[in-house]
Amino acid sequence: MNLDDRPPGFGVGARFEGDQAVLDVRGEVDVLSVPTLAVLFDAVVTSGYPSVVLDLCDMESIDAAGLAVIAGAASTLIASGGRLTIRSPSTLVAQVLDINWLSGLISWEFPAPDPDRLGPEQVSPAPATPLGAASPDVAAFDLRAVASVPANRDVVDSALQLVVALARATVGGADGASVTLRRRGRLATVAASDQTVLEMDADQYATGEGPCVDASIAGRWFHAESLDQETRWPAFTPKARALGISAILSSPLLAGDRPVGALNIYSRTATAFAAKEQELAAVFATEASNILNHAGLEVTDDQLTDRLQGALRTREIIAEAQGVIMERQDIGEKEAFDVMRRSSRSSDRPLRQEAIDVVDSTHRHRLNLDRRPAGEIS
Amino acid sequence: MTDQTTNTLDEYRRDALLSHGELWLRYFELGGMSTALEVEAFLYEALEPSPHDRDLIAHALNERFVELGGNHPVRYADDVSRERDT
Numbered sequence: 122m123n124l125d126d127r128p129p130g131f132g133v134g135a136r137f138e139g140d141q142a143v144l145d146v147r148g149e150v151d152v153l154s155v156p157t158l159a160v161l162f163d164a165v166v167t168s169g170y171p172s173v174v175l176d177l178c179d180m181e182s183i184d185a186a187g188l189a190v191i192a193g194a195a196s197t198l199i200a201s202g203g204r205l206t207i208r209s210p211s212t213l214v215a216q217v218l219d220i221n222w223l224s225g226l227i228s229w230e231f232p233a234p235d236p237d238r239l240g241p242e243q244v245s246p247a248p249a250t251p252l253g254a255a256s257p258d259v260a261a262f263d264l265r266a267v268a269s270v271p272a273n274r275d276v277v278d279s280a281l282q283l284v285v286a287l288a289r290a291t292v293g294g295a296d297g298a299s300v301t302l303r304r305r306g307r308l309a310t311v312a313a314s315d316q317t318v319l320e321m322d323a324d325q326y327a328t329g330e331g332p333c334v335d336a337s338i339a340g341r342w343f344h345a346e347s348l349d350q351e352t353r354w355p356a357f358t359p360k361a362r363a364l365g366i367s368a369i370l371s372s373p374l375l376a377g378d379r380p381v382g383a384l385n386i387y388s389r390t391a392t393a394f395a396a397k398e399q400e401l402a403a404v405f406a407t408e409a410s411n412i413l414n415h416a417g418l419e420v421t422d423d424q425l426t427d428r429l430q431g432a433l434r435t436r437e438i439i440a441e442a443q444g445v446i447m448e449r450q451d452i453g454e455k456e457a458f459d460v461m462r463r464s465s466r467s468s469d470r471p472l473r474q475e476a477i478d479v480v481d482s483t484h485r486h487r488l489n490l491d492r493r494p495a496g497e498i499s
Numbered sequence: 500m501t502d503q504t505t506n507t508l509d510e511y512r513r514d515a516l517l518s519h520g521e522l523w524l525r526y527f528e529l530g531g532m533s534t535a536l537e538v539e540a541f542l543y544e545a546l547e548p549s550p551h552d553r554d555l556i557a558h559a560l561n562e563r564f565v566e567l568g569g570n571h572p573v574r575y576a577d578d579v580s581r582e583r584d585t
Contacts, residue, residue, distance in 0.1 A: 432528040
């Protein structure tokens with residue numbers, strides 16, 4: 122059975138794009154379906170994504186319970202310095218949320234007037250909530266950790282710290298070094314040789330430009346030979362100059378072939394990094410990538426999206442199978458789950474597989490009915 | 500209440516080599532309705548899960564133990580209450 126060929130009804134999908142989590146809601150959001158939305162929303166918000174987009178394009182209806190979930194999620198998100206954007210709200214949704222205090226804090230993206238053409242993204246700027254007003258570290262857990270094998274992040278960070286120290290000591294002309302990683306959809310410095318380097322990395326994240334940002338995103342080398350002549354990063358370069366930095370070499374860190382961060386080496390001397398230094402930096406970048414890959418810690422947006430989408434599909438199929446069993450055996454929801462749980466236990470097969478078989482059997486049953494000659498009564 | 504001879508759910512989680520996030524996702528996959536924070540509280544026995552929640556967590560853990568080549572060491576709500584009665 123193809124799980125994607127499923128009858129329309131309530132459903133929610135999740136995908137991750139950079140620092141943004143997008144939840145697509147379809148069908149009817151009512152008292153029956155709202156807990157799924159609420160718990161998924163909670164997972165995304167508490168895992169520290171600063172920006173959540175709720176796409177209501179395929180939503181058919183929403184009741185008071187659904188609106189309460191949106192309002193609750195918006196306030197949690199805003200309290201932690203984040204932002205909620207509602208894409209394609211119906212007039213009703215917009216009106217209801219507009220009359221309370223949330224109206225000024227939610228961003229809206231209305232569909233473009235011409236349905237054949239996509240309009241420009243209408244994202245209003247983030248609310249003037251001071252960053253750091255509430256620590257995003259209150260996160261109950263990191264969603265990003267779910268698609269990876271367990272590993273001790275502290276051990277990994279210590280190993281990276283060692284790579285940074287070695288790079289600084291070994292690469293000629295290096296005055297500082299750091300490792301940037303994309304965690305929770307945001308770039309962050311996980312190891313740095315000193316405070317100046319930390320500040321310089323932070324300046325790059327804040328301006329959204331610079332060799333470390335570009336290397337982390339594009340997955341290739343960026344070398345600023347002499348910042349005095351540098352024109353690629355107009356917002357960042359003056360800040361680096363002010364800290365006395367003249368040359369930067371950022372080498373990408375890769376998980377498989379996907380960029381997940383960068384190893385950055387800074388120098389106060391222009392043209393400090395010649396071919397030999399670049400070669401050494403590549404060796405350290407490879408070493409850092411190996412540490413990450415071995416630990417299996419770094420999860421890309423695509424992997425996370427796949428994992429969560431898979432979980433949502435499984436959840437739907439289990440709910441559907443539960444419904445079938447409830448009807449067939451005239452029992453309650455919990456009892457129907459127990460039927461599958463017991464059969465999963467005795468067969469040593471995942472419950473998901475039991476559920477697929479149950480749903481499949483109804484499809485076969487339906488097909489058999491369809492094939493029966495006219496007039497035959499089942 | 501946990502008797503002396505049984506692991507807590509969080510001890511099983513550690514034996515199953517699952518992070519809190521991964522266990523919550525597996526619980527959610529089976530149809531769980533509690534948030535990640537609530538599930539963590541169940542694991543640490545700060546909150547008492549409903550029998551259904553207990554079964555969902557137990558089953559998520561047991562499926563993981565089967566993946567790792569083991570059996571089903573985590574007891575379900577029925578087993579726990581039956582033992583309490585005897």
